[in-house]
Amino acid sequence: MKPANRLAFIKEYYFSKKLQEIREMQHNGIEVINLGIGSPDLPPPFDAVAQMQLAAKQEKAHQYQSYRGVDELREAFANFYKRNFQVDVNAHAEILPLLGSKEGVMHISMAFLNEGDEVLIPNPSYPTYTSVTKLVGAKPVFYELKEAQGWQPNFQELEQQDLSKVKMMWLNYPHMPTGAKAGKNVFHDAIKFAQKHHILLVNDNPYSFILNDQPDSLLAYPEAKEVGLELNSLSKTFNMAGWRVGAVLGSKENLQSILKVKSNMDSGMFLPIQLGAAVALNENEDWFKNLDFIYQNRKTKLLELVQKLGCQLEERALVGLFVWAKIPSGYKSSEEFSEHILQTHHLFAAPGTVFGSAGEGYIRFSLCVDEATIEKAIKRVEA
Structure with missing residues (x-):
């Protein structure tokens, strides 16, 4: 075939x-x-594993779950963002749990990209940004990150390009694979750039709590929710890569679009995993x-x-x-x-x-x- x-x-x-x-x-x-x-x-955290084991004994633990995730998990993500990033996020409207943030790369792309749309992707970066862009029929447009510039995007250079077909831009700070943190003005400049050119800005943020005493979030910057989304994951922060649990955060309107895709792709996350993840997010x-x-x-x-x-x-x-x-x-x-x-x-x-x-x-x-x-x-x- x-x-x-x-x-x-x-x-x-x-x-x-x-x-x-x-x-x-x-x-x-x-x-x-x-x-x-x-x-x-x-x-992973011992108490998260214990909670998962306990939850597996609940009468309805093995049934289909909500596509939006349980309240406990969304509220735990909201508290986590407030405590660690000083970001206020509405737990019921601005957080959508995912089966790992890698799933989110696909769902976001399917929700917002049409065939022929262009996507700004950092070079170097996580290969999945490129492969998913191609899978949905969009076109990767790479912007090069250089060691001499601290692996930061050069928005002046980007402004010289034809951006008329660009629909989305990927950021990833702290950056993988280089380990660079976002420069002082990167998120601020990225938001202004996205507003000017009507681009959806997505920051993939799974590494903020590994050897980093100043964690940062795109959503901590003014007007970020108007043009931006952020992916986060428990895989690295809480050693839960195999659990496949993460979230996308952003405006209610943008998350509703992603939910239309997600609700047709899976049937919810295993309840014990959600409740165990909620406990992990509340670690001190x-x-x-x-x-x-x-x-x-x-x-x-x-x-x-x-x-x-x-x-x-x-x-x-x-x-x-x-x-x-x-x-x-x-x-x-x-x-x-x-x-x-x-x-x-x-x-x-x-x-x-x-x-x-x-x-x-x-x-x-x-x-x-x-x-x-x-x-x-x-x-x-x-x-």
């Missing part, structure tokens, strides 16, 4: 294919240390301090490994779950260097080109492995 034409414009997700290759190596007796995937290995500051303590120790070790591999690091402090570094001189491409350390040291790290052409010359390492494993990787390189 011939597949749909839309599949001709996208490839299998890089990590899906690469992880299969790594599994085959391990099946053949080669122990590969995977430093490429941002899937937290630490446990100690949760974040303990998480950062672990990640900072891992990062110190990982930086040692990265330097032993001959990679160069940025001087500025970067946040999030990854270390982004320049590959050593002498290699033709990021993929060549990534393949070299995989075959030579049995270490996997993601080549920067996975995230766009502007990622050429860089490689990304994950903090989602324990210190002992990073130490083992260091010894392999030293040997």
Whole structure:
């Protein structure tokens, strides 16, 4: 059977294919240390798991649930935003829980993009922004982020382009894969830019609480809800990647459009997951301090490994779950260097080109492995 034409414009997700290759190596007796995937290995909050287990015993726990999510979860998201971002969000009208924020990338695109619309996408960035844009028949238009400019968008350059067909713009701060935080005026300038050109602005914000003492939100800025949406997730902040729970926040009108798509795509989120997630969102500051303590120790070790591999690091402090570094001189491409350390040291790290052409010359390492494993990787390189 011939597949749909839309599949001709996208490839299998890089990590899906690469992880299969790594599994085959391990099946053949080669122990590969995977430093490429941002899937937290630490446990979720104990009380969130306990609440999920308790909720699973409720009489109606296993029935279909509301497409809008239960009150407890939406209210927990509202309290989380108020407490951590000083943002007031109406729990009943301005929050829509999702089966992970990756689902939100698709739902938002389906709700607002027509065939032929253009979408401004950062380069480098999360590959799903591009693939989903193509899947819905829209056109990716990349705006390049540069290390020399702190991986920030250049709105003056964007103003010189033909923006007549642009319908949406993706932001992602703290930025993946580089770890850059939004500059002082980025969200303010982005809102003004979106207002001027009638563009829907979407900030994907899952990394604000990893090694970051100043979390920020697009919605904290005046008039943001008029032109903007924000995606958030419990995957990284609370080590709940496999639970598949996140949310999109924004105006009632915009969320109603997304709900039209979502309500035709799933039948609600498992109730125990929602109630467990609500408990996680109410964790206190100690949760974040303990998480950062672990990640900072891992990062110190990982930086040692990265330097032993001959990679160069940025001087500025970067946040999030990854270390982004320049590959050593002498290699033709990021993929060549990534393949070299995989075959030579049995270490996997993601080549920067996975995230766009502007990622050429860089490689990304994950903090989602324990210190002992990073130490083992260091010894392999030293040997």
